[in-house]
Amino acid sequence: MSSSETQIANQDCADCPIRHRAVCARCEADELSMLEQMKYYRSYEPGQTVIWSGDRMDFVASVVEGIATLSQTMEDGRTQMVGLLLPSDFVGRPGRDHAAYDVTATTRLTMCCFRRAPFEDLMQRTPHIGQRLLEMTLDELDAAREWMLLLGRKTAREKIASLLAIIARRDATLKLSATQGQIVFDLPLTREAMADYLGLTLETVSRQISALKRDGVIELEGKRHVTVPDFERLMDETGDDSDGGVFA
Amino acid sequence: MSSSETQIANQDCADCPIRHRAVCARCEADELSMLEQMKYYRSYEPGQTVIWSGDRMDFVASVVEGIATLSQTMEDGRTQMVGLLLPSDFVGRPGRDHAAYDVTATTRLTMCCFRRAPFEDLMQRTPHIGQRLLEMTLDELDAAREWMLLLGRKTAREKIASLLAIIARRDATLKLSATQGQIVFDLPLTREAMADYLGLTLETVSRQISALKRDGVIELEGKRHVTVPDFERLMDETGDDSDGGVFA
DNA sequence: CGGGGGGTTGATCTCCTTCAATCAACGTGG
DNA sequence: CCACGTTGATTGAAGGAGATCAACCCCCCG
Numbered sequence: 001m002s003s004s005e006t007q008i009a010n011q012d013c014a015d016c017p018i019r020h021r022a023v024c025a026r027c028e029a030d031e032l033s034m035l036e037q038m039k040y041y042r043s044y045e046p047g048q049t050v051i052w053s054g055d056r057m058d059f060v061a062s063v064v065e066g067i068a069t070l071s072q073t074m075e076d077g078r079t080q081m082v083g084l085l086l087p088s089d090f091v092g093r094p095g096r097d098h099a100a101y102d103v104t105a106t107t108r109l110t111m112c113c114f115r116r117a118p119f120e121d122l123m124q125r126t127p128h129i130g131q132r133l134l135e136m137t138l139d140e141l142d143a144a145r146e147w148m149l150l151l152g153r154k155t156a157r158e159k160i161a162s163l164l165a166i167i168a169r170r171d172a173t174l175k176l177s178a179t180q181g182q183i184v185f186d187l188p189l190t191r192e193a194m195a196d197y198l199g200l201t202l203e204t205v206s207r208q209i210s211a212l213k214r215d216g217v218i219e220l221e222g223k224r225h226v227t228v229p230d231f232e233r234l235m236d237e238t239g240d241d242s243d244g245g246v247f248a
Numbered sequence: 249m250s251s252s253e254t255q256i257a258n259q260d261c262a263d264c265p266i267r268h269r270a271v272c273a274r275c276e277a278d279e280l281s282m283l284e285q286m287k288y289y290r291s292y293e294p295g296q297t298v299i300w301s302g303d304r305m306d307f308v309a310s311v312v313e314g315i316a317t318l319s320q321t322m323e324d325g326r327t328q329m330v331g332l333l334l335p336s337d338f339v340g341r342p343g344r345d346h347a348a349y350d351v352t353a354t355t356r357l358t359m360c361c362f363r364r365a366p367f368e369d370l371m372q373r374t375p376h377i378g379q380r381l382l383e384m385t386l387d388e389l390d391a392a393r394e395w396m397l398l399l400g401r402k403t404a405r406e407k408i409a410s411l412l413a414i415i416a417r418r419d420a421t422l423k424l425s426a427t428q429g430q431i432v433f434d435l436p437l438t439r440e441a442m443a444d445y446l447g448l449t450l451e452t453v454s455r456q457i458s459a460l461k462r463d464g465v466i467e468l469e470g471k472r473h474v475t476v477p478d479f480e481r482l483m484d485e486t487g488d489d490s491d492g493g494v495f496a
Numbered sequence: 497c498g499g500g501g502g503g504t505t506g507a508t509c510t511c512c513t514t515c516a517a518t519c520a521a522c523g524t525g526g
Numbered sequence: 527c528c529a530c531g532t533t534g535a536t537t538g539a540a541g542g543a544g545a546t547c548a549a550c551c552c553c554c555c556g
Contacts, residue, residue, distance in 0.1 A: 072397045075489045080400040082393035093386055100390065127375050134382045138341055141385060142348065144392035145330035149320045151399035152328040152447025156512065191535060199400025201513060206536055223520095223535065241323045404544065439503065452544055454504055471503065471552095 008041045008110070021088035022062040022112075023136065026128040034126070038118050043110045044068075050091075050103040050111070057099045059113045060092030066109035067188045070101045071196060081197040082147075083140070086170070090136055094120050107188060151199045154239055159198040160208040161237035164218065168228055183228045191223075212237070256289045256358070264360075269336035270310040271384065274376040282374070286366050291358045292316075298339075298351040298359070305347045307361045308340030314357035315436050318349045319444060329445040330395075331388070334418070338384055342368050355436060399447045402487050407446040408456040409485035412466065416476055431476045460485070 013019060013036050024035055041064070044050055050068060051057060063085050070083035082101060085091060091103060091111065123129045150162055171185040172178065187194075191209075195202040212218045217234055219227040228234050235242070261267060261284050272283055289312070292298055298316060299305060311333050318331035330349060333339060339351060339359065371377045398410055419433040420426065435442075439457075443450040460466045465482055467475040476482050483490070 070393075072393070074397070074401065074487055076487075078401040078487075080397040082396045095383070101393070127378070130375070130378055130382060134378055134385065135343070137382060137385045137389060141389050141392060144389060144396065145318075145320065145349070148330045148392065148395055148399055149322070149328040151396055153322065153326040190533095202535080203514085203537085204512060207512095210536070239322055239324075438501095449545055450503085451505085451546080455544090458504075 008043055010039060010041055018062060018064055018088040023090050023129055023132050026132045031126050031128060034122055038114050039112050041110060042113055044105040046105055046107055048105045050105060051099045053099055053102045055099050057092055057097060059115050060119055061111040061113040063087050063089045064110040064112050066105060066107040068109050069104050069106055069193065072101055079196050080199060094123060106193060156200055156204050156208050157237065158239040159200065160205065160212060161234055163194060163198060165234050165238050180231050183231050185226055187224045187226060256291050258287060258289055266310060266312055266336040271338050271377055271380050274380045279374050279376060282370055286362050287360050289358060290361055292353040294353055294355055296353045298353060299347045301347050301350045303347050305340055305345060307363050308367055309359040309361040311335050311337045312358040312360050314353060314355040316351055316353050316357050317441065318351055320349055327444050328447060342371060354441060404448055404452050404456050405485065406487040407448060408453065408460060409482055411442060411446060413482055413486050428479050431479050433474055435472045435474060
């Protein structure tokens with residue numbers, strides 16, 4: 001546990017923004033109240049480390065608000081992001097008492113935490129939690145495999161386009177706007193974080209973003225505010241086939 | 249379903265080589281007999297495709313014997329392996345009726361199959377299956393993330409060394425021999441398959457294997473038979489830190 | 497003997513990294 | 527209020543790791 005995190009008041013599960021998508025999504029009223037009793041919130045500032053790889057981890061948690069990254073670092077400092085944690089995503093692994101990755105807040109972050117032992121205990125008695133966690137883990141596995149294709153086979157330009165497309169699509173779904181035509185959003189990551197995610201250097205990231213701007217695929221206002229005039233055009237740059245991705 | 253696969257006689261679950269490690273690992277006698285009633289075996293020849301990405305998939309299965317690969321291909325032919333399926337590994341996703349990846353046998357392959365609907369049905373009533381599947385999926389997710397680090401940040405030489413180390417270690421555990429000092433094993437993959445796994449070209453794979461041989465890290469007899477005179481030396485070439493990997 | 501699959505090696509090219517300078521935005525202390 | 531340092535980003539020049547294109551080898555099999 002890091003020193004400068006803040007402990008904040010619990011919110012009612014009924015009003016929780018991630019109620020229908022997190023590990024608790026399938027829980028009945030009685031199951032939910034069990035979780036409600038044991039939950040507690042923690043918040044972190046942008047840039048703050050939630051946990052270091054190898055640290056003892058006595059809790060599991062759901063991201064309620066904000067964005068965090070999951071990353072691995074080699075001895076010589078090379079680092080690779082292995083996951084982007086968005087609201088409703090789950091942190092920690094039942095049955096594992098040490099963190100396997102570094103978890104870092106990139107924006108202000110609020111997490112809904114459960115001490116590990118009681119959570120695992122409840123999971124044994126509540127199939128709904130395990131079922132939902134399985135579903136979420138399978139989704140993460142698909143995402144990880146999609147990322148393996150990106151890391152192993154895509155060009156720098158395709159990597160950038162793919163990342164932008166993913167963020168754009170996520171943002172559009174969140175705002176309930178259409179994923180076609182013009183899309184506007186803010187980048188939640190620094191150039192360095194993007195580089196760590198994409199297996200590139202930050203200079204290459206910067207150059208490719210400039211190139212996409214020069215070619216009219218995107219427009220930039222400041223460093224972070226992005227306008228995609230034609231989402232289809234962006235998709236063409238990702239190298240993915242035109243249809244819906246994993247499900248052909 | 250491919251045309252030239254063979255249907256073979258069922259084996260008794262009690263004698264099954266993967267009984268204690270597959271999805272069925274935690275099942276009680278009664279649960280096991282339910283699975284036993286619905287299971288059927290299929291075999292495939294080396295090089296044969298088990299299923300194509302996008303195909304309808306009416307079954308799930310466990311690998312009983314042999315090795316298969318899970319891979320993704322882009323329209324222009326670039327392909328990336330996203331998983332290596334070894335005995336006891338699970339194929340297919342409950343709740344998904346189309347394959348998300350190409351599955352190909354690299355050796356002669358035997359799978360223990362279950363039709364999807366009855367399997368999902370049983371899974372609802374049998375928490376032991378879901379629990380074990382969750383555990384296995386979490387392991388796969390860890391493996392995928394380790395592979396992301398390899399694909400995104402390791403050099404060609406480190407990639408080859410890492411792959412050799414993984415195969416060597418797996419082989420040693422299988423033979424119950426020590427993972428230190430001299431290790432001998434056979435490569436289950438062609439140079440091309442290795443390239444697809446590592447995000448390299450087959451030429452680079454060949455060159456780096458030659459380099460490791462030249463430097464005395466490995467010895468080759470034929471194209472496939474490998475001797476690692478000093479496993480620690482090989483580990484030094486992987487770029488991973490000396491201690492146990494994911495669990496620091 | 498011919499042919500093909502799998503593998504090695506060489507020459508060249510290119511995309512991305514590396515190293516470095518520069519810039520804009522921002523905060524801070526004299 | 528301005529000099530200064532810091533952080534995040536852009537851009538340039540040079541170099542290198544790995545890709546690409548191509549020739550050739552080995553071995554098995556029909």
